[in-house]
Amino acid sequence: MSNLLTIAMPKGRIFIEAVELLRKAGYKLPPEFDDSRKLIIDVPEEGLRFILSKPMDVATYVEHGVADVGIAGKDVLLEEERDVYELLDLKISYCYLAVAGLPDTKMNDVAPRVATKYPNVAEAYFREQGEQVEIIKLNGSIELAPIIGLSDRIVDIVSTGRTLKENGLVEYERIKDVTSRFVVNPVSYRIKDRQIDDMVKRLSEVV
Ligand SMILES: Nc1ncnc2c1ncn2[C@@H]1O[C@H](COP(=O)(O)OP(=O)(O)OP(=O)(O)O)[C@@H](O)[C@H]1O
Numbered sequence: 001m002s003n004l005l006t007i008a009m010p011k012g013r014i015f016i017e018a019v020e021l022l023r024k025a026g027y028k029l030p031p032e033f034d035d036s037r038k039l040i041i042d043v044p045e046e047g048l049r050f051i052l053s054k055p056m057d058v059a060t061y062v063e064h065g066v067a068d069v070g071i072a073g074k075d076v077l078l079e080e081e082r083d084v085y086e087l088l089d090l091k092i093s094y095c096y097l098a099v100a101g102l103p104d105t106k107m108n109d110v111a112p113r114v115a116t117k118y119p120n121v122a123e124a125y126f127r128e129q130g131e132q133v134e135i136i137k138l139n140g141s142i143e144l145a146p147i148i149g150l151s152d153r154i155v156d157i158v159s160t161g162r163t164l165k166e167n168g169l170v171e172y173e174r175i176k177d178v179t180s181r182f183v184v185n186p187v188s189y190r191i192k193d194r195q196i197d198d199m200v201k202r203l204s205e206v207v
């Protein structure tokens with residue numbers, strides 16, 4: 001195991017906010033963070049190794065211990081239920097999970113279909129509502145599904161609401177608020193408790 005604390009960072013929209021937060025917490029991160037294609041960036045002066053992964057994969061790296069800690073969306077943690085400790089709500093990348101569809105439509109009585117990138121979240125939500133639905137897993141552009149007749153409803157992320165609006169869809173129910181969380185591998189937390197507690201403390205002072 002490396003002496004550096006390895007942190008799995010989500011590429012994409014959370015990345016910029018997460019880097020900003022770390023800098024606010026006093027970590028000196030080199031300019032290569034802001035414009036790089038590198039997937040592993042060591043910052044030995046801070047005792048840190050960053051690995052840059054797809055947002056959906058952060059908790060996988062942390063669960064397997066190849067990253068000690070990570071920053072992951074609550075949506076991903078709800079969907080995947082990984083064996084990681086969620087130590088801090090970083091309160092960045094705010095959005096929420098919602099059920100949406102075409103306006104003024106009812107779900108099909110027979111085998112209603114729900115398209116989503118979050119099959120487990122959607123399944124659990126409709127089960128709780130006592131509705132049996134067929135889940136159709138998509139990987140993006142979820143809003144297409146009801147428009148072209150692939151599904152009756154979608155379960156997806158809403159932030160500004162612009163994507164729903166511009167595609168003529170409306171929100172039916174709000175499922176869960178989502179922000180990014182600081183997650184930790186349980187074994188790393190035992191072995192590198194001092195480094196991890198220090199990071200949690202510094203981050204919690206700036207969230
Ligand atoms: N519109 C949004 N506004 C704010 N936060 C969002 C939004 N969409 C997603 N998020 C949050 O950001 C995380 C990463 O979303 P992003 O769209 O960058 O990932 P992705 O769709 O998995 O990546 P990619 O588009 O590269 O496949 C999500 O897990 C969620 O927590």
Ligand SMILES: O=P(O)(O)OC[C@H]1O[C@H](OP(=O)(O)OP(=O)(O)O)[C@H](O)[C@@H]1O
Nearest residue numbers: 140141142156157158159160161162163
């Ligand atoms: O309410 P808004 O501010 O419009 O944001 C919501 C949109 O953002 C996300 O999509 P993303 O941009 O990640 O694209 P994707 O379709 O590839 O998932 C999400 O899946 C919605 O489509």
